[in-house]
Amino acid sequence: MQYTILVYETASELTARTDPKRKDAYWGAYRAYTTALREAGVMVGGAALEPPRTATTVRQHDGKRRVQDGPFAETKEQLGGYVVIDVPSLDKALEWAARCPSASTGAAEVRPNMSPSPPPA
Amino acid sequence: MSDAAAAAELAARASYGRLLAYLAARWRDVARAEDALGDALLAALETWPRTGVPDKPEAWLLTAARRRLVDGARHASVTAAAEADLTLMLDERAEHEPHAGFPDERLALLFVCAHPAIDEAARTPLMLQTVLGLDGARIASAFLVAPATMSQRLVRVKAKIREAGIRFEIPAPGQLAERLDAVLEAIYAAYGSGWEDVAGADPRRRGLAEEAIWLGRLVTRLLPDAPEARGLLALMLHCEARRPARRNVAGGYVPLTEQDVTRWSLPLMAEAERLLAAAARANAPGRFQLEAAIQSAHAQRALNGKTDWEAIALLYEGLLRYAPTIGARVAYAAALAEARAADAGLAALDAIPADAVAAYQPYWALRGHLLKGLGRKAQARAAYDRAIGLSEDPALREFLLRRQRG
Numbered sequence: 001m002q003y004t005i006l007v008y009e010t011a012s013e014l015t016a017r018t019d020p021k022r023k024d025a026y027w028g029a030y031r032a033y034t035t036a037l038r039e040a041g042v043m044v045g046g047a048a049l050e051p052p053r054t055a056t057t058v059r060q061h062d063g064k065r066r067v068q069d070g071p072f073a074e075t076k077e078q079l080g081g082y083v084v085i086d087v088p089s090l091d092k093a094l095e096w097a098a099r100c101p102s103a104s105t106g107a108a109e110v111r112p113n114m115s116p117s118p119p120p121a
Numbered sequence: 122m123s124d125a126a127a128a129a130e131l132a133a134r135a136s137y138g139r140l141l142a143y144l145a146a147r148w149r150d151v152a153r154a155e156d157a158l159g160d161a162l163l164a165a166l167e168t169w170p171r172t173g174v175p176d177k178p179e180a181w182l183l184t185a186a187r188r189r190l191v192d193g194a195r196h197a198s199v200t201a202a203a204e205a206d207l208t209l210m211l212d213e214r215a216e217h218e219p220h221a222g223f224p225d226e227r228l229a230l231l232f233v234c235a236h237p238a239i240d241e242a243a244r245t246p247l248m249l250q251t252v253l254g255l256d257g258a259r260i261a262s263a264f265l266v267a268p269a270t271m272s273q274r275l276v277r278v279k280a281k282i283r284e285a286g287i288r289f290e291i292p293a294p295g296q297l298a299e300r301l302d303a304v305l306e307a308i309y310a311a312y313g314s315g316w317e318d319v320a321g322a323d324p325r326r327r328g329l330a331e332e333a334i335w336l337g338r339l340v341t342r343l344l345p346d347a348p349e350a351r352g353l354l355a356l357m358l359h360c361e362a363r364r365p366a367r368r369n370v371a372g373g374y375v376p377l378t379e380q381d382v383t384r385w386s387l388p389l390m391a392e393a394e395r396l397l398a399a400a401a402r403a404n405a406p407g408r409f410q411l412e413a414a415i416q417s418a419h420a421q422r423a424l425n426g427k428t429d430w431e432a433i434a435l436l437y438e439g440l441l442r443y444a445p446t447i448g449a450r451v452a453y454a455a456a457l458a459e460a461r462a463a464d465a466g467l468a469a470l471d472a473i474p475a476d477a478v479a480a481y482q483p484y485w486a487l488r489g490h491l492l493k494g495l496g497r498k499a500q501a502r503a504a505y506d507r508a509i510g511l512s513e514d515p516a517l518r519e520f521l522l523r524r525q526r527g
Contacts, residue, residue: 028522029509036510040479094265095480104515 002044002086002113003093008106009080014051029101037085037096046083077106084113125169128178133162136179137254140186142226146289148190151233151251152279157193161185183223227252228343229289231336235303236287243278244307245314250275252339253332263314263329301344305353305409308336312357330364333357341396351400352410355393359416362389374520378459382423390420408443411436415452430460447477451484458487463494482511486521493524501525 016022030048037043052071059066071078080102087093090110097108137158144154161182175181233239234248246264249255261271281287292300312333337354344350366384369375397413415436422428437453450473458466470488478484485508492501505525512518 024526025519025522028525029518032506032509032518032522034510035503035506036480039507090270091266094267098265098513099511101515101518103513 001088002084003090004111004113005046005083005085005093005097005100006079006109006111007048007081007083007100007102008077008109009102010077010106013102013105014078014080017051026101033100034083036099037083042085042087042092042096044084044086046081048081049079051080052078080106125174126166128174129162129165129169131178133182133254136182138227138230138252139223139225140179140183141251141254142230142289143183143223144186144190145233145251146226146229149286149289150279150283151247152276152283153190153193154186155251155279157186157189158182160189225343226289227339228291231304231340232292232300233282233287233289235300235307236282237300237303238281238285238287239278240274243274244303245310246271246275247278248307248336249311249329249332252336255329255332263311297347298349301340301347301349302408304340305349308333308340309353309357309409311336312360330357330361334361346403348400348403348405349407349409351396352407352413355396355400355413356409356416358389358393358396359413359420362386362393362420368516372516374514374516376520377419378428382426385420385423387423390423393417393420406439408440411440411443415440428459430456434460447473447481448483451478451481451487455487458491458494463491467491467495480511482508485511489521489525 013026016026019026034043034046055069055071057068057070057072059068083096083100085093085096087096090112093110093112097103097110100108102108141151141154141158144158145151148154164185165178165182169175230251231248234251235244239247246260249260250257257272257275258268261268264271266274291297311329314328314330314333334354334357337350337357340347340350341354362385363377363380365386366380366382367375375381393413394417397410397417400410400413415433418429418433418436434453434456437449437456440449441453451470454466454469454473457469466487470484470491473484485504489501489505489508492498492504502525505521509518509521509525512521
């Protein structure tokens, strides 16, 4: 069964990506995490996202289009990336989420991927 | 908090398990006993501030809970004959309550929780909930399980106990050792509660270590002649003695071999040694006594500054005969590497099936360490990567990242 781990990071973690003193530890931890996922044979895919300030949000409600600089919502922790894994159970997915570096700084949210719906009869 | 509320809480904490075990054993229904006791505790919080705290809070709670159970059974339209029985049970209070001296059924309850018919993954949570009254969210967090999943599991096992008619009793002498093993395993699982590396766990993340030690003490008190119960308690106390040394002042991870022994707790180590010696007199070795003996060998470093790795490797060989777990196999490889040579340790690691260690952090950490010692840099780097990626603890992750680089 596929699950997506949503990697929520604090502003401080997002800064660590480019901070000369912290970036080795930051990227080392994430590179190791994805290596462990791949080597254990559970990784389906994923990506790290550029920081929220690079986001552009589009809304088209009631025929009106609004394009806005910045993320969907300003929150303390921001989506920094995601990983899709294939594991037998939610318990296993939570084990992997606990190992995600953001779990000990921000959060790692686990959602089951919806299975593709059956073709219409 | 008012005195009455404090008294209710104190009574609950001190006697929850005893009250619940007694009610569940009499009614053969853990879930209903829990509901009734929960209602009784709520009633105490409402009543005691008005009436004052009763002389025997336990007896009060027992009566209130029993009344709930009887009322519940009446609502379930029981037959007249059964109702007569229920009234009789209610009247038993005259017999028990003067001293709140109702029988202690906690041992029977522990055996129910670790019964072979109960799903292994549910045993420890069930014990923590029924004997200690721990709340479901805390149990779910400790075992890294979604709270909704955990509560479903607990509801299911309680239904199973009722429907399968699992008896609240101490197993017959012929079965006792085997059944006790399951109880001790479940307690030990609470001590580890999700951390792969018990001896190296972050001291701030105490998990359920205190609760496990409390359960360990309870079993040694209720079954004073069981050497393995003493062995388990000795093992947990030895590990607990080192908790303050597992981090340096800066909060960094410190591996066992580099720990400052002056920060180990001598009283806890002494208690563990006494327990282990008492267990050994029964001349019935077992898995937990061996594990405790291994920790006892490590503890010697506090006395003479040395670690006898050859002795530790031999003890692990013994342990593997009782419990060939992946953890024990990896620890054996570590002891071999220290006692003899890095490649002896590596060979022991190679003998472990690859699929068993795909997600087992300590294996990869040791592998990285040994390969680095042998100068096989690229392989060491790859092994460290997997160890880092499998770590949950940021301090451990940082420590391994430094090792990998330096």
